[in-house]
Amino acid sequence: MTAxxxxxxxxxxxxxxxxxxxxxxxxxxxxxxxPIVSPHGHTDPRWFAEDAPFxxxxxxxxxxxxxxxxxxxxxxxxxxAIGIGAPVDPRAAWRVLADHYHLFRGTPSxxxxxxxxxxxxxxxxxxxxxxxxxxFDSINEQLARxxxxxxxxxxRFNIELLATTESPLDPLDHHAAIRASxxxxxxxxxxxxxxxxxxxxxxxxxxxxRLGAMTGEDVGSYAGYLAALRARRAAFAAAGxxxxxxxxxxxxxxxxxxxxxxxxxxxxxxxxxxxxxxxLFRAHMLTVMAEMSIDDGLVMQIxxxxxxxxxxxxxxxxxxxxxADIPTRTDFVRALRPLLGRFGNDPRLSLIxxxxxxxxxxxxxxxxxxxxxxxxxxxxWWFHDSPEGMRRFRRQTTETAGFHNLVGFNDDTRAFLSIxxxxxxxxxxxxxxxxxxVVEHQLDEDEAADLAVxxxxxxxKSAYRL
Numbered sequence: 001m002t003a004x005x006x007x008x009x010x011x012x013x014x015x016x017x018x019x020x021x022x023x024x025x026x027x028x029x030x031x032x033x034x035p036i037v038s039p040h041g042h043t044d045p046r047w048f049a050e051d052a053p054f055x056x057x058x059x060x061x062x063x064x065x066x067x068x069x070x071x072x073x074x075x076x077x078x079x080x081a082i083g084i085g086a087p088v089d090p091r092a093a094w095r096v097l098a099d100h101y102h103l104f105r106g107t108p109s110x111x112x113x114x115x116x117x118x119x120x121x122x123x124x125x126x127x128x129x130x131x132x133x134x135x136f137d138s139i140n141e142q143l144a145r146x147x148x149x150x151x152x153x154x155x156r157f158n159i160e161l162l163a164t165t166e167s168p169l170d171p172l173d174h175h176a177a178i179r180a181s182x183x184x185x186x187x188x189x190x191x192x193x194x195x196x197x198x199x200x201x202x203x204x205x206x207x208x209x210r211l212g213a214m215t216g217e218d219v220g221s222y223a224g225y226l227a228a229l230r231a232r233r234a235a236f237a238a239a240g241x242x243x244x245x246x247x248x249x250x251x252x253x254x255x256x257x258x259x260x261x262x263x264x265x266x267x268x269x270x271x272x273x274x275x276x277x278x279x280l281f282r283a284h285m286l287t288v289m290a291e292m293s294i295d296d297g298l299v300m301q302i303x304x305x306x307x308x309x310x311x312x313x314x315x316x317x318x319x320x321x322x323x324a325d326i327p328t329r330t331d332f333v334r335a336l337r338p339l340l341g342r343f344g345n346d347p348r349l350s351l352i353x354x355x356x357x358x359x360x361x362x363x364x365x366x367x368x369x370x371x372x373x374x375x376x377x378x379x380x381w382w383f384h385d386s387p388e389g390m391r392r393f394r395r396q397t398t399e400t401a402g403f404h405n406l407v408g409f410n411d412d413t414r415a416f417l418s419i420x421x422x423x424x425x426x427x428x429x430x431x432x433x434x435x436x437x438v439v440e441h442q443l444d445e446d447e448a449a450d451l452a453v454x455x456x457x458x459x460x461k462s463a464y465r466l
Contacts, residue, residue, distance in 0.1 A: 003125040003126065003130055003131045004128065005124060005125060005126065006114060006123055006125055007124075008114065008115065013387055013425060014428060014431070017439070019439055020432070020435045021432075021435070023439060023448075024428075024431045024432045026445070027435055027445075027448055030449050031452045031453055032424075035158050035159065035457070036157060036158055036159045036419060037160050037457060037460045037461055038410060038411055039163050039410050039460055039466065040163055040165070040410040040411075040412055041164065041411055041412055042413065043415075043416045044414075045164045045166075045174035045178065045187060046174050047150040048178050048183075048185065048187045049174040049178050049181070052149070053143055053144055053149055054149075056090040056139075056143065057090070057135070058090040058094045058097075058136075060416075060417065061116065061415070061417065063083050063093070065109075065415045065418075066321055066323040070322075070324070071107070072097070073323060081096050084322070085317060094132055095129070095133075097127070098132035099129050101126075102128075108385060111387075112415070112418040112421040113127070113418075114126075115418075115420070116417045116418060116421055119420070120417055121138060121142055123135055123138060153417070154185045158420075160186065161186045161188065162187050162188075162419075163188050163189065163241075163243065163464075164189055165189070165190045165192045167195050167196075168196055168211060168232040170189075172189060172235065172239045175239045176239070189236055189239050189241045190241055191232070191233055191243070191245070191298065192244070192245045193246065196211050196229070197229075197246075198278075199268040199278040200278055204268075205269055211229075212224065212225075212228055214228075215227070215231040222261060222262040222265040225269075226288070229292070230295075230296075233298060242464050242465045242466060243301055243352075243464055244289060244299070244300050245301045246302045246304075247306070248302065248304050249282075249304065249305070249307065249308070249328070250282075250304050250330060251304040251330055251336055251353075252279060252335045253283050253284075253287050254283035254338050255284070255341070255342055264277060264284065286302065286339055287339045287342065290342070293349055293350075294346060294349050297465065300352065301352045301378065302352070303354045303381065304355070305328050305329075305357050306325045306328065306356055306382075307326045307327075309325065327383060330355055330356070330360060331364075332355070332368060333364050336353075340374070343374055344372040344375060345372065346373070346374055348374075350376065350465065351375050352377070352463060353376070353377055354378040354381045355381070356382060356383060358384060358389075358392060358393075361397050362396040362397065365377055365397065365401075366396065366398075366399075369405040376463055377401060377405060377407065378407055378410070379406070379408065379426070380392070381412060385411070390426060390430075391433065394430070394433045403451055403454060403455065407459055407464070408454070408457070409460065410460065411423060426455075426456075427456055430456070434448040434451055434452055435448065
């Protein structure tokens with residue numbers, strides 16, 4: 001069988017209407033070459049600290065990417081067959097992906113992977129069963145070259161800044177090594193306190209004990225616990241962090257008085273908290289974290305609304321982040337009122353909201369961001385980081401929130417090589433949306449060109465204080 005060619009059409013994702021497409025092309029030309037600012041993601045800082053060659057195609061492009069392996073799992077492919085939870089020959093794992101690559105038609109994963117195959121590795125045939133070995137060998141041969149090491153690719157991708165995300169219990173050794181190496185690439189961290197503020201996080205009490213040991217604070221008391229959190233935030237800021245990230249199951253916030261907070265802390269730390277008490281503690285700690293952000297200047301991100309580890313059997317066997325997190329309905333108007341009642345009018349706070357509940361875009365999120373000085377909206381996230389998801393976000397939020405209560409794009413990915421692909425998709429979708437406004441005579445083209453640069457580059461740097 002003849003292998004199908006792999007091509008990237010220059011007009012991909014642009015509007016089908018010819019007049020609008022011409023404008024989109026011109027706008028895209030203004031932003032296609034701008035540097036990538038990636039202020040939130042989950043790539044491994046070890047890659048950039050050690051700058052060792054990536055191992056092989058499977059370990060780089062398949063096994064870390066839950067967008068990819070969740071699709072395979074949904075079609076009956078055991079995770080062990082691709083090397084998750086069990087050793088497997090990398091070539092055999094790659095053949096599994098090739099055998100099932102047709103499953104990704106119409107998905108953003110197909111867009112991202114095809115971009116990587118074509119633009120990073122120069123492949124000109126589509127991944128398929130008959131090209132599995134050819135593509136595997138070609139990718140592996142290139143990964144052995146110096147120009148495909150992490151730092152070289154970072155420079156090649158024109159990345160101005162990349163943020164990783166670490167737990168407060170991480171010693172940040174890799175970030176220290178990056179800074180000490182003399183390399184000019186800017187890789188910073190972000191503070192993700194979930195393991196020590198979520199009573200439902202596995203090992204919560206032991207995590208708090210480790211937090212105390214790392215900081216020298218007496219976490220047996222609520223005051224000592226807060227002091228330990230402040231100490232770790234300061235350590236993260238010293239390592240370059242400009243933001244925190246909070247992945248709570250809901251957007252609930254609360255503002256407890258000191259006595260209530262102390263009693264609740266004792267309850268959750270002791271391990272006997274009810275589900276309601278655990279939710280109240282998380283809610284209170286979001287408000288506490290907002291207060292700390294005002295003090296230390298770290299931007300605060302809230303990523304709520306995911307039912308984590310929905311597949312209990314998969315969680316028991318393989319642990320977190322195995323593609324079984326499912327979106328839930330999320331209230332923002334009532335949930336955020338305690339936090340916004342205290343800090344929503346304070347311009348010193350930069351609070352960025354994300355959602356997996358698209359029904360909240362126009363009803364709740366755009367009106368909130370279009371009012372409170374402290375509040376901005378993050379881009380379409382996770383399951384909605386897709387062409388149609390981005391279009392829905394723009395159409396439902398822009399009229400109420402405007403463009404400047406948004407924060408541009410971030411990729412939120414573990415898959416390093418997909419970063420430029422994801423940013424390219426966002427730039428194309430934004431230019432197509434702006435082109436529609438030009439053709440409808442809502443904007444002049446010079447205004448649209450200025451906004452394209454805002455959405456690609458300026459807004460993210462301002463929002464994340466970079």
